[in-house]
Amino acid sequence: MTEMTNGSARVAVSGKPGNSFEQIMSNVPNAMARWWSLEEELRFNGLVDSDIKEEVRRAMAPEAGCKFCASLAPAKDSYPTARESLAVAYSLMLARDPKDLDDSVFDVLREEFSDPEIVELTMWALFMYASQAFGAALRVPAADDEEKVAYAQSRRAELP
Amino acid sequence: MTVVADMRGQAEIVKFWAPWCGSCRLFAPVVSSVVDGSAGEMRLREVNLAEDTEEADARGVGTLPTLVVLKDGKELGRLIGAMSRTALTDQLSELLGGADPSIDTATAKD
Numbered sequence: 001m002t003e004m005t006n007g008s009a010r011v012a013v014s015g016k017p018g019n020s021f022e023q024i025m026s027n028v029p030n031a032m033a034r035w036w037s038l039e040e041e042l043r044f045n046g047l048v049d050s051d052i053k054e055e056v057r058r059a060m061a062p063e064a065g066c067k068f069c070a071s072l073a074p075a076k077d078s079y080p081t082a083r084e085s086l087a088v089a090y091s092l093m094l095a096r097d098p099k100d101l102d103d104s105v106f107d108v109l110r111e112e113f114s115d116p117e118i119v120e121l122t123m124w125a126l127f128m129y130a131s132q133a134f135g136a137a138l139r140v141p142a143a144d145d146e147e148k149v150a151y152a153q154s155r156r157a158e159l160p
Numbered sequence: 161m162t163v164v165a166d167m168r169g170q171a172e173i174v175k176f177w178a179p180w181c182g183s184c185r186l187f188a189p190v191v192s193s194v195v196d197g198s199a200g201e202m203r204l205r206e207v208n209l210a211e212d213t214e215e216a217d218a219r220g221v222g223t224l225p226t227l228v229v230l231k232d233g234k235e236l237g238r239l240i241g242a243m244s245r246t247a248l249t250d251q252l253s254e255l256l257g258g259a260d261p262s263i264d265t266a267t268a269k270d
Contacts, residue, residue, distance in 0.1 A: 079189075082189040082190075082193060085185075085188065085189040086186060086189060088185075089182065089185035089186035089188070090186060092182055092185065093182035093183070093185075093186065096182055100182075102241075104183075104241060104242050104243050104244070104247075105183065105186060105242065107243065107244040107247065108186055108187070108190055108242055108243070108244050108245075110244070111190075111244050111245050111246065
């Protein structure tokens with residue numbers, strides 16, 4: 001194990017291969033493996049396009065305060081489709097206060113998304129929020145250029 | 161028909177919103193879609209309360225998002241909160257369908 005220095009993460013990193021986030025998470029290797037497996041399942045094997053999910057992730061990262069997550073890629077200023085725009089808006093509302101969602105939110109969503117898509121989007125957004133809250137709490141540092149490239153490549157490679 | 165349409169003028173939809181308002185963000189593509197689909201009968205004007213609170217104060221707008229519907233300078237009504245495209249279309253049709261701008265114009269001339 002290697003202690004991170006001042007200003008970096010709050011816990012020891014494993015020294016195993018991987019980016020800063022993975023090195024911290026790999027303190028609990030079995031859970032980490034399942035965590036990433038669930039991320040892959042939700043990101044790539046669902047009904048909602050994985051590009052939309054990536055936009056959700058990007059928009060939520062600053063909200064959750066995860067420097068690592070936010071540094072991987074910036075959120076867009078605007079979105080070209082109603083689906084993308086609504087997915088991001090809904091996810092940010094979930095992150096801010098899930099108790100505050102009234103029925104009108106779902107009336108709006110149902111005009112663009114089926115019920116299974118809404119469920120999937122909710123799962124993705126809350127899973128991302130959990131990941132990002134993890135990064136914020138344990139203060140995973142911003143990604144370096146190499147980590148950013150590796151992230152982008154891994155997502156492109158796995159796009160359908 | 162063209163003359164009547166010209167006399168009517170466009171309805172102006174004033175959207176009051178703020179960047180911190182989640183339902184405003186959710187509602188934004190809905191409003192744009194309805195206005196864009198109105199074949200020029202409506203135009204959208206946005207008031208971002210992070211930049212300008214004067215008009216919101218003047219109009220007594222206290223909840224976001226709020227749409228104030230104006231025609232020929234008169235407020236026909238306001239719609240508060242996010243809603244679906246179907247609900248927005250119906251409510252705008254009701255507001256705009258209830259107006260008889262030709263009477264307003266005649267009254268103004270008198």
